[in-house]
Amino acid sequence: MSHDRHGLAMTGASTAAVRHYDQAIDELLHFRAEVDAEANAAVAESPGFPMGNVLVAYLGLLTTEVEDARTARARFAAFQRRTEGAELLPRERAHVAAVRALLDGDFLTCGSLLAELTAAYPRDALALAVGHQIDFFTGDARMLRDRVGGALTAWPEDDPHFGHLLGMYAFGLEETGHHDRSEEAGLRAVELNPRDVWAIHAVVHTYEEQGRFGKGLRYLDARLPDWSAGTFFNVHTWWHYCLYALESGDLARVLAIYDSVLADGQSCLELLDAAALLWRLHLEGSDQHERWRALADRWPARVAEPFYSFNDMHAVMSYVGAGRIGEAEKLVAEREAYVARPLPGVTNHGMTLRVGLPVCKAIVAFGRGDYDAVVDLLYPIRHRIAEFGGSHAQRDAVQRTLLEAALRAGRHHLARVLVSERISLRPCSPYNWLKQAALADALGDGAAAAVARVRADDLARGGGAGENVGAVE
Structure with a gap:
């Protein structure tokens, strides 16, 4: 019997395997690529180590890459064959059940099992980290907040990973609209660990939702060495930087960052950041055909099989942006065939049916200039977009598509409602005032x-909310 660094019992692990496992958890919480090497080293040291194999499986499944999931499924099946009949501790059995649910495509059951596990073992960092990502993938803002919030008091503040939990909590607070508390928790997490990129990301989201893009740019500039390289999350944070720059009207900086950072993305996470940024430009009539073409070339293998509909949306954006409407329509047809088959318990199946397909069809319609169809597809589901995951900031691409389509279709009453909603919620956004104009x-x-244009210009120069308050608020 051995124990991890948080005092939780584990079976089947040598001293070296435990050391690699603990280091892997630390790398995971820092979003560093070294997590894969450490997790695999733990399993190499002790092939029958349950928690080591559980960790490797989670890592393969949370990339949302089909090939990674296929490999994870084969490796975990081999582990279960090798250890059939072995005595597992209750916590280990719970993790194995959660992994099996995830392998079956049941994100919701996996999240529920991990919530039960966290209630019994609140200092299980792996259960919290994986559960947090599941909540993100399923768009469950309340659980993004409460899964971690319900465990926080079990963690002493001098624990080296307490700050990471606080950073996760900050993101959940932001997604549920508790912006003041989110900023407080996020800044405290970064104070505890300046290289906690998820906590930096939570603060950045909070400033985005508050329209404090000037503050956000300065915050990221001041911490550039802490977040801009060395993790598999740096591209996403650069994407956030570009959102701030777009609000300030600095298109040249946006394109320079795209070409130097986002254009070389390889993972689904990185490709969808690139697509989401170019789509915002596309909505404003900015022709980026060559950038779209290079991005569209990277998607086919990653969406050859249905796995996560949020990825499908960004692939369709890329095809439409590159003028390859036929490829976009082919992907939509494949997903229509997918949802026509009964697949009970597969979370992505329901996501695709309820949200993913309408959104993808709307993007294709936008590419064809059929703006009435875009409105008819998106307006009925606009308050359910969260069901296919992502954050408020990421899903705003869909809301902007709806607004732009309403304007182009001449559906002025609806456009007025949508613009009014945006300005009432975030009066400090130059984009919102430009749409009013x-x-x-x-x-x-x-x-x-x-x-309205003067208002937008004043806000762009002032940096949004909390900046030059007398001039722009």
């Missing part, structure tokens, strides 16, 4: 359009 132009109200 576009609507006023369409209605023939040149004076109102001019006022």
Whole structure:
């Protein structure tokens, strides 16, 4: 019997395997690529080590890459054959059950099992980290907050990983709209560990949701060495940097970052960041055909099989942006055939049916210039977009598509509602005021359009909320 660094009992592990396992958990919480090597080293030292094999399986499944999932499935099946009949501890059995649910495509059951596990073992860092990612993939904002919040008091503040839990909690707070508390928790987490990229990411999301893009740019600039390299999350944080730069109107900086960082992305996470950024430009009429072409070339193998509909949406964006409407329609047809088959318990099946397919069809319709169809597809589901995962910031690409389609279709009453909702929620966003100006132009109200553009310009120069308050708020 051995124990991990948080005092939890484990079976089947040598001293060296435990050391590699503990290091792997630390690398995982730091989002460093070394987690794979450490996890595999733990299993190499002790092939029958249950928690080591569980960790390797989770890592293969959480990339949302089909090939990684296939490899994880084969490796975990081999582990179970080797250890059939072995006596496992209750916590180990619970993890094995959670992995099996995830291998079967049942994200929701996996998340529920991990929640039960966390209630019994609140200092199980792996259960918390994996559960947090499951909540992200399924768009469950409440659980993003409460899964971690319910465990926090079991962690002493001098534990080296307490800050990581606080950073996770900060992200959950942001996604549930508790922005002041999120900023407080996120900044404290970064204070405890300046290289906690997930906590930095939580703070960045909070500033995004509050429209404090000037503050966000300065925050990221001041911590550039802590987040910009050395993790498998740095590309995503650069994406957030670009969102701030877009609000400030600095397209040149956005494209420079795209070409130097995002254009070389290889993982699904990195490719969807690239697509989401270019799609925002596409909605504003910015032709990026060569960038789209290079990005579209990377998607086919990654969406050859249905696995995660959030990825499908970004693949379709890439095909449409590159002018390859036929490929986008082919992917949509494949997903229609997929949802026509009954697959009970497969989370992605329901996601695709309820949200993924309507969104993908709407993107194709946008590419064809059928803006009425875009509105008809997206408006009924606009409050259910979270069901296929991602964050508020990521899903805003869908909401912007709906708004732009309403404007182009001449559906002015609906466009007014959508713009009013955005301005009422975030009056400090230059983008929102530019859309107000576009609507006023369409209605023939040149004076109102001019006022809205001045407002947008003032906000862009002032950095949004909390910046030059007297001038722009």
